[in-house]
Structure formats: C-alpha cells, structure tokens
Amino acid sequence: MKILSIETSCDETAISILEAEGDFYNEDNPIKFKILANNLISQIDIHKEYGGVFPALAKREHSKNLIPLLTKTLKDSSLSAPRSKYKDINDDISKILEREPELLKLFLKYIPTIEIPDIDIITVTQGPGLEPALWVGINFAKALSLVWDKPLIPVNHMEGHLLASLASSKIENIEFPAIALLISGGHTELILMKDWNKYEKIGQTRDDAVGEAFDKVARMIDLPYPGGPEISKLAEIERILSNPTTKFDISLPRPMLNTNDLDFSFSGLKTAVLYLVKNLKKEINQDYLPIEIKQKIALEFENAVIEILLKKTQKALQQYNAKTLILGGGVTANNQIRKEFQKLSAPRSKLEVLIPEKEFSTDNAVMIGIAGYFRYLNLSIKGEKLFATKILEFSADGNLSLN
Ligand code: KG4
Ligand code: ZN
Numbered sequence: 001m002k003i004l005s006i007e008t009s010c011d012e013t014a015i016s017i018l019e020a021e022g023d024f025y026n027e028d029n030p031i032k033f034k035i036l037a038n039n040l041i042s043q044i045d046i047h048k049e050y051g052g053v054f055p056a057l058a059k060r061e062h063s064k065n066l067i068p069l070l071t072k073t074l075k076d077s078s079l080s081a082p083r084s085k086y087k088d089i090n091d092d093i094s095k096i097l098e099r100e101p102e103l104l105k106l107f108l109k110y111i112p113t114i115e116i117p118d119i120d121i122i123t124v125t126q127g128p129g130l131e132p133a134l135w136v137g138i139n140f141a142k143a144l145s146l147v148w149d150k151p152l153i154p155v156n157h158m159e160g161h162l163l164a165s166l167a168s169s170k171i172e173n174i175e176f177p178a179i180a181l182l183i184s185g186g187h188t189e190l191i192l193m194k195d196w197n198k199y200e201k202i203g204q205t206r207d208d209a210v211g212e213a214f215d216k217v218a219r220m221i222d223l224p225y226p227g228g229p230e231i232s233k234l235a236e237i238e239r240i241l242s243n244p245t246t247k248f249d250i251s252l253p254r255p256m257l258n259t260n261d262l263d264f265s266f267s268g269l270k271t272a273v274l275y276l277v278k279n280l281k282k283e284i285n286q287d288y289l290p291i292e293i294k295q296k297i298a299l300e301f302e303n304a305v306i307e308i309l310l311k312k313t314q315k316a317l318q319q320y321n322a323k324t325l326i327l328g329g330g331v332t333a334n335n336q337i338r339k340e341f342q343k344l345s346a347p348r349s350k351l352e353v354l355i356p357e358k359e360f361s362t363d364n365a366v367m368i369g370i371a372g373y374f375r376y377l378n379l380s381i382k383g384e385k386l387f388a389t390k391i392l393e394f395s396a397d398g399n400l401s402l403n
Helices: 044-048 055-075 091-096 101-113 133-148 157-165 212-222 227-243 267-284 293-320 334-346 365-383
Strands: 001-008 013-023 030-041 122-128 153-154 179-183 188-195 200-203 324-328 352-354
Touching: 001 133, 013 365, 030 157, 030 267, 055 101, 055 133, 055 188, 055 293, 091 133, 101 133, 101 267, 101 293, 122 133, 122 157, 122 293, 122 365, 133 153, 153 157, 157 179, 157 324, 157 365, 179 293, 179 334, 188 293, 200 293, 212 227, 212 267, 212 293, 227 293, 227 334, 267 352, 293 334, 324 334, 334 352
Parallel strands: 001 122, 122 153, 179 324, 324 352
Antiparallel strands: 001 013, 013 030, 179 188, 188 200
C-alpha cells in the first residue's frame, strides 16, 4: 500500500510517500515501511525574527509550500505522470480551499496537469498543533482526496511522534507493555501501551513542555529560536571544555524530581533560570552575559531536564514492568538525551530502547504516514470501509489527545 502523508501542524511543511505492508501480530508478514520520498520545508528562518512561531505566518507559508512540495515528492517517488488531456476540476475544490486562496491557485494550476498518482490512501495531521496551520494541511488533503478519489485518514501528531522510530527500526523490537516518553515543543508525556493502538497517559507536564522550556530559556540568554538545538550546542561545548567552576553559583532546581507521581513541571526551572540570569547580570554589572556563563547555564539546565526525565521514565518503566521504552518528539534530537536514554538498554536490563533517527525526531511527514497506516489497519480490523468522501467532515483539533 502506498501512503501519501501531509504534516502542517506547526512550522514545518512536510510531505512523504511511504510503502507499507504487513499486519499486527503477523509473524509471517510483520508491519514494514519503506520511504519512497520524504520532503520538508522548514519555516524556522521566517519565525526566528519573532522569537517563536507566528500562526498567521505559518498558515501563509504552508499555503505557499504544499504544491511545490507535492510536485517534488511525486517526482522523487516516480509516481507522477503528465496528463495528456486536461481534466476539469469540480467546484467543490474551490469551496474546500476557499480559505487558502494562494493554495487554491497553485492547486488548480498543477493538479489538472498530472495523472492520478498510484497511491492508496492519504493521511494528514488532524492535531494537536496550531489550528490555522493544521487547517491548511487538512483542506489540502481533503481536496486531493476528492479529485483523486482516495480515502483520507486523519492522524494524531503525537501518535506520529510515538511511532516515528519505526521509520528505521523493526516492529518486532516493540514488546508490551511499552512506555513512551514524548517530548516536543508542546507536549511532555509518559504513555503506557499495553498493546497496539492502546494508549494510556500515565504522566504529563503540569505546566510547560520540555521543548517550550528549552525555547524560553534560550531566549533568556539571547539565543535564537528554536532554542533546543542552541542550548544543546552550548551545553555540549561546556561538557567538552569542562571549564573550572566560576565564582558564581550556577545550580538549578529539579522540580518534582522526587514526587510520587509520573508528572513533570518545568515552569519553576524556567523561572529559576530567569532569576539566575538577572542576578548574574547584576553581579557582573552588565546587560549581557559572557558566552562562558551562557555555556554553564545551558549545561546546568540540560542536566536538570535530563535528570528529571530519566528519573520519571525509570519510575514508569519499573511501575509497569515495561519491556520497551519508546522515545519521540523534537527534543529527542538532543544528543545528550539520546546518549543517556540509550544507556537504559544495557543488555542485562532486558529493556529495548527505541529512539527515532534525528530527522524523524522533529516534525516530519514520514511519522504521519506510519501512524496513518496504523489507523488504516485499525479501521480495517473494525470492518470499516474507507471511502474518499466518507471521512471528509473532520476538523482540525489543536488539542487532540492520544487517549
Ligand atoms: O516535535 P517538534 O519538532 O514540534 C512539536 O511538535 O512541538 O519539537 C520541537 C521542539 C522545540 O521546542 C525545539 O526547541 C526542540 O523540539 N528541539 C530540541 C532539540 N532539537 C529540537 N530540544 C533540545 N535539544 C535539541 N537538540
Ligand atoms: Zn511535533
């Protein structure tokens, strides 16, 4: 089965085509994926100016980028062929895309010139994310589903992150019960999976998400958006240099480290950095911090985050006797986090640890294709038939939850 997937939940416009086969619990034909094409246009440089993602701008960029990305993706996968006879596109398309005039214009210019590609289903991110951004992808997917008469499956972005490691590792590596730690710009949660398609949230942040904390702390020490990679770079330098300690006390708290639950809190840590930065500036009597001090703050912040994530994850693993730990979300692109969590899979612990490749840690469309295939199998198990027009009524849901 060939799956075209579309992701526009935040500041990346992404489209991919996967070939998927296999079924749950089928040893002779386990689920497998092959990436036929995978493309992404990042808007980071555009949002940098604003120090964060600006939803109206994200929406506009998605509208502009989707058709060029689709063109390239179909070409990369050799699935597009020019159409010999111009095909009229019905009025419904103009209605579906009426809120995306730029996308509509590009759509009407390109789509009638190509044959219907040899894909079987279309999947698109329904949420969570920024609703104006989500809607562009959804309306685009609905329009394609209608002109090409292909079934359309809405996908939860967090299920995508959870399954992203399957882009490069075998499904047989996942044994239940499994625990997933999802760490992204908007989410920090621990999920218990007793079986395929069964997600139970057993812990979550009570305030800021980890990625959000990285981004906000970065801003406090004048690093550009997105802050995660910037903080991580400085922390890595500091780890290598291991400069002698300064006369300043750069220690940060580990909020909720020893609480009896599986929840997190990062806003206190963020506020502690704010006061630390204020006090340090006062002490050195300057309006900016020298790079050596920024490096130390970055390292201490990263260490605090990792200690908290590790402790709560280990607690969850023990509590549920988990056989697999799955990581997902943009923050898993962090080298130190990857290293520290990989250590949990020492041979004697009998724990398999799955971490997505960096390119599939941050937002991408491959993970939406994988989660889409899971949805498809699930619908088939329930005996539901998929029709292009049947599912067209769904809306973007900025707060869509996993369970
Ligand atoms: O999953 P993602 O791409 O988008 C959301 O669904 O939110 O995650 C983006 C988040 C941002 O907060 C970004 O700063 C963080 O992931 N991030 C990192 C790193 N790379 C991206 N955080 C820490 N270290 C990194 N290397
Ligand atoms: Zn994401």
